[in-house]
Amino acid sequence: MSYRIEMKHITKIFGSLIANDDISIAIKKGEIHAILGENGAGKSTLMSILFGLYRPEKGDIYYDGKKVEINNPNDANRIGIGMVHQHFKLVEAFSVIDNIILGKEDARFGILSYIEARKKINQLIEKYNLRVDLDAIIKDISVGMQQRVEILKMLYRDSDVLIFDEPTAVLTPQEITELIQIMKNFSKEGKTIILISHKLNEIKQVADRCTVLRRGKLIQTVNVSDVSIKQMAEMMVGRSVSFEVHKQDAVLGDIILEVNQLHVDGESKPKVKDVSFQVRSGEIVGIAGIDGNGQTELIHALTGLRPIDGGSVRLKGIDITSLSIRQKYELGLAHIPEDRQKHGVILDFDLQSNLILQNFYQKQFQNHTFLRFDEILNHANELIEQFDIRSEGGAETILRSMSGGNQQKAIVSRELSKAHDLLIAVQPTRGLDVGAIEYIHSQLIKERDDHKAVLLVSLEIDEILDISDRILVMFEGEIIAEMNAKDADVNTLGRYMLGHRGGESS
Ligand SMILES: Nc1ncnc2c1ncn2[C@@H]1O[C@H](COP(=O)(O)OP(=O)(O)O)[C@@H](O)[C@H]1O
Ligand SMILES: [Mg+2]
Numbered sequence: 001m002s003y004r005i006e007m008k009h010i011t012k013i014f015g016s017l018i019a020n021d022d023i024s025i026a027i028k029k030g031e032i033h034a035i036l037g038e039n040g041a042g043k044s045t046l047m048s049i050l051f052g053l054y055r056p057e058k059g060d061i062y063y064d065g066k067k068v069e070i071n072n073p074n075d076a077n078r079i080g081i082g083m084v085h086q087h088f089k090l091v092e093a094f095s096v097i098d099n100i101i102l103g104k105e106d107a108r109f110g111i112l113s114y115i116e117a118r119k120k121i122n123q124l125i126e127k128y129n130l131r132v133d134l135d136a137i138i139k140d141i142s143v144g145m146q147q148r149v150e151i152l153k154m155l156y157r158d159s160d161v162l163i164f165d166e167p168t169a170v171l172t173p174q175e176i177t178e179l180i181q182i183m184k185n186f187s188k189e190g191k192t193i194i195l196i197s198h199k200l201n202e203i204k205q206v207a208d209r210c211t212v213l214r215r216g217k218l219i220q221t222v223n224v225s226d227v228s229i230k231q232m233a234e235m236m237v238g239r240s241v242s243f244e245v246h247k248q249d250a251v252l253g254d255i256i257l258e259v260n261q262l263h264v265d266g267e268s269k270p271k272v273k274d275v276s277f278q279v280r281s282g283e284i285v286g287i288a289g290i291d292g293n294g295q296t297e298l299i300h301a302l303t304g305l306r307p308i309d310g311g312s313v314r315l316k317g318i319d320i321t322s323l324s325i326r327q328k329y330e331l332g333l334a335h336i337p338e339d340r341q342k343h344g345v346i347l348d349f350d351l352q353s354n355l356i357l358q359n360f361y362q363k364q365f366q367n368h369t370f371l372r373f374d375e376i377l378n379h380a381n382e383l384i385e386q387f388d389i390r391s392e393g394g395a396e397t398i399l400r401s402m403s404g405g406n407q408q409k410a411i412v413s414r415e416l417s418k419a420h421d422l423l424i425a426v427q428p429t430r431g432l433d434v435g436a437i438e439y440i441h442s443q444l445i446k447e448r449d450d451h452k453a454v455l456l457v458s459l460e461i462d463e464i465l466d467i468s469d470r471i472l473v474m475f476e477g478e479i480i481a482e483m484n485a486k487d488a489d490v491n492t493l494g495r496y497m498l499g500h501r502g503g504e505s506s
Pocket of ligand 2: 043
């Protein structure tokens, strides 16, 4: 059997971390090959080596059986390897067509070859059904469209091996379905696809084979049709996992949060427009939406991270519209913030200090301006035990040196252990692995069952559907739909997220 790509005994070291440890992988011509692994497993590193962004400490790469030197992305392009990165690398102020051509201009680039270029790009658009407006400016088009530009960029360079690094993370369900079809078309044309992902059902839908990495090491390459999703998950995390979210029907209590005609100004148009809703004790209300539709501003306004420009907010009937963060906190607000490193923790403090960031001034931890260190340590040890927060040095570990998942657990433990009636959780599982996600989901449901009011904001449609009792959809600063989670499905929700209001169909 001859392979299109072989990477043999690849080792890549960053400082003291072995990101890729003696990894060998072989990719067949025309297959869709998934690279599966938890965050930090080494997937992007391995593919960045193939694309010439990193040089490995050890190991060789073969293309069609011949050894090749790939020292930079230009070498990769010349060989026929293209990559769509997790974070796009487009020039925001340029047009679509200029971005596609950029770096590949003919030395004699003039009107004629520009026309040729446009012709070639239009043929590619036609052939692969990659409709996009060539003259639009990048910053004016959606993320899904920007991704198409990245794909066209690879095709324009005649790449035969297409690497996609977590391409669906930024897409709506409809866009994901389209992308999967596009990838299948590529494979039919004989192109070779490498798909980095940690989404198991996507891999199941689209990939022929799958290579699993865990903590820098190769676990196994398998035929996707031979394994179940559960088996793939277990290979990925190294233990058995449960996907089912078990929950009883919600038992509604009093109104805890009441938002009335909330308004947040923006530069040209409002970021949040006349938003009104309520959250009762005993329910989880999920706010769905594509990134950038006002969710961040809404939550900042509710929690006090930014001022409110109009409307009012009540917590347990008390008007908190213009109260400070600390006043809201003392009235019973808990908040797992979207940007955990900026608003959730102090990275250079140790774990025990981070666990009392908002209540260090209270009697429990302070005695006539002296901090009660024994109490602080006890408190930390209790939370570490209860929430299984793992670190090298326990309560005294500096937060910066802890993994993202454990930093998040620290925040979750702090917020859930304080006295509160309302929990606002924003993207609580972003970037976490399957095990930590399972844990945080169970905690959110436990909150609800303990009669707290929970407001969940997430970009993950599955998370919204699994966890919420009631769902609101935000689009361009407004809430355009509300539904019972039991009546919602991925497709309806996805259509609302794209701005289709009730009754319309696409
Ligand atoms: N440029 C870099 N410098 C230092 N460490 C890095 C760098 N790139 C990645 N790492 C580390 O290498 C490990 C693997 O990262 P990565 O390949 O990005 O994982 P994945 O794509 O599977 O999430 C992680 O622990 C990450 O923090
Ligand atoms: Mg990655």
